[in-house]
Amino acid sequence: MKMIKKAAFYTLGCKVNQYETEAVIDIFLENGYQIVDFSEKADVYIVNSCTVTNEAARKTRQIARRAKRKYSNSLVAIVGCYTQAFPDEVRNIEEIDFVMGSNNKAEILAKAEEMLAGKNINSELKEYQQLKEYEDLKLKSLSNTTRANVKIEDGCNQFCSYCIIPYARGPVRSRKKESITEEVKRLSKQGVKEIVLTGTHLGAYGSDKGNKKALAQLMESLTEIKSLKRVRLSSIEGTEIDQGIINLISESDIFCPHLHLPLQSGSNQILKAMNRPYTVEEFKKTVAKLRKKIPDLAITTDVIVGFPGETEKTFAETLKVVKEISFAKVHVFPYSAREGTPAAKMEQLNGNIVKEYSKKLRLANEALMLNYQKEFIGKTKKVLIEEVRDHKTNLLTGYTDNYLKVLISGSDALKNSLVKVKLEESIDPYHLSGKIIN
Template identity: 40%
Template sequence: MRFSIITLGCKVNAYESQFYAKQLKEAGWEEDNETFDVVLINSCAVTNTAASKSRQMLHKAKRNNPNAYSVLIGCYAQVLSEEEKKAFDVDLIIGAKHKKEIVDILLEHMRSNQKDDLSEDLAEPFAFESMPIDQFESKHRAFLKVQDGCNQFCSYCIIPYARGRERSLSSQEVIAIAKDLEEKGHIEIVLTGIHTGRYYDEKEKLDLAGLLKKLLENTGEQVKYRISSIEITEVSDELINLMKKEPRLLHHLHIPIQSGCDRTLKRMNRPYTVAEFEERLSLLRSKIPDLSISTDVICGFKQESEEEFQETLKTLERLRFSFLHVFPYSIRKGTAAEKMKGDVHGAVVKERVNALLRLSDRLRKIDMERFDTLEVLLESKKGNEMHGYTNQYHPVIIKKDSLHQGRIYTPYTTIKDNVYIVE
């Protein structure tokens, strides 16, 4: 049997797709993106645009392989309306549950050749589904999903409805997977989740800082750890102090702010003000001076005036983020924001997005210029060049063909297009 997986959306989706591929290959299936018997669309529902792309990818796959068995899995599959389900030409729908059982589910349903919908109501809490992966293409950087779900209910976001309530992998399982990754040669492990900072092992009473302490104690000195994303309200004093004293915790945090204007943040139902965000950032930088902090920004949210946008621009510049991930706001059916009045014209949103991207370029160059010597994890080779990322998660190209993948320390020659160049 041959399969193809099409992945949309976030790093958690990318992780889960790697798990599906691993499970299918271990069952004797072959991955083939041209001619396949089964296609899995790992869907995203963060915006209506993402949902539309999920539909497009499914239709394209069916056109190219009309006899292929089709599976829609993930966030968009979970939040489909009954009308959308009827309109979809898909054989199987799997929502937020049963992902770990992908091989058994596929074999059972392909034998019966009947269409089915396995998405379930997520109103009640349910257990974390462990999806361990012990080998990654990078060979040296690995991802470890430790948390899923969200309880925050930002007004623009569908994720609490698509992934359910917060839940975490037991610390014992996390440590076992990390040890396995170390044995396979991975020397950087990225802890990831929908709300990584909300990790909590109820049995052991361990939060994220406690989990990191356990990981540091149970893996070798060569293994370093990175946090994929964390909310400012989740950056505890314990976590700050651990990052300060422990060089194996890499000095980059991605902390979404979403807007630099209190009025916009209130409409978004974000759990902080700009002043509170800034105060915590100042503490972080006072304790860890070489820390780089990147962020997410939503542009053109409902009722965002020019005055509010200019306030956001000034705030972002003042807070000196290392770079910005910029997202134009897109209405998502089923969220509180869907019912709000005050859409921002598309042309205005586009102008604001471009302004934020220009700011991001300036901020990244300023942050990169702070460092003389780079700690780099080299991950891939392209021709005579090695590519990787620094401790602070800035991209690097090293123009030497004698190097191998792994961690090195080096001064850089120049910065070009916000990439460190080492010659």
């Protein structure tokens, strides 16, 4: 009897990594592998790594080591961003059988099979600057039909001074429009209700081909897919939103009125030190332009606190700007130096100060979230039911198009459907209650 080979995957990091792991899992499934949980016995363990912080890299090492110690006869590989940015560090991990970088993920299976057959493989990695082609991986089977990430772009040319990503992902490469629309069409026909367009630097989509309007053109093509219900853009730079994108979000029902625009700091001095390509004034102008055209728009953001050079004054500026802009949600990132980046060589702040600033900004965020919720109490919104929170009490959870999380009573059968809900009250900054209406 032929033994079925088993593979297990562990993904760290962002939506792009999640998308890529799912596409690689499809390749293993097509080749007769059974996919098992990472804690179970498998022939091959693949860790799709993250390197965005020192902590993410540490966790990557820990997970890979644990697998090898538990199942010493199995193959263990670390692939992706961490390997690409720090190849020698990863190769030095004794427990690892092979490594691969950020490209050629479709070849992971072939490399694993060669090793299982006792052959030596070439584990040379390309330099990040040489990653020139977009690797067109595809999603086939689905682990979740409520929401699916669709990757449209890889790489970043921005080199923000705190960020290791350009060294891990290489320069901007865009996926062909036809390949994206074909995938979105297929996924929506398979029942996926919400598509999230993702990329390492989403707003740079098409810039490698000299086409600054490429994202708007792609979005325009998506409006022709009849089965498509909802499309959300993942994080995008305010500087990269053109009028075409604004018009599409305001005029077409499928695009969620939700934009995640990373501000990072409310101080021009810190933005400059971060090598961010805008000033606070320019950011505010973009927000005003967006709000004028898209009234219910949720603008969420990322802010890094405690960047080198941050003072009470710059932090106070950030706090003020965040409140003035009145974000729907602020993700607070206490700055932690990533080895290999220019900012890691700058003079670092005391950890307690960073903690104190983070706490203050988190408190401000909770007040902003409650404010944003308030605007919608009493209104009716469509909610995509994602989860059955409690079978006994029939408690369901889901998101509105403008990313408000709602708790509703209703039947389990409503999971993965869009229902009309009257938003009733705020439970806490993160949840509203609502009632299904017919």
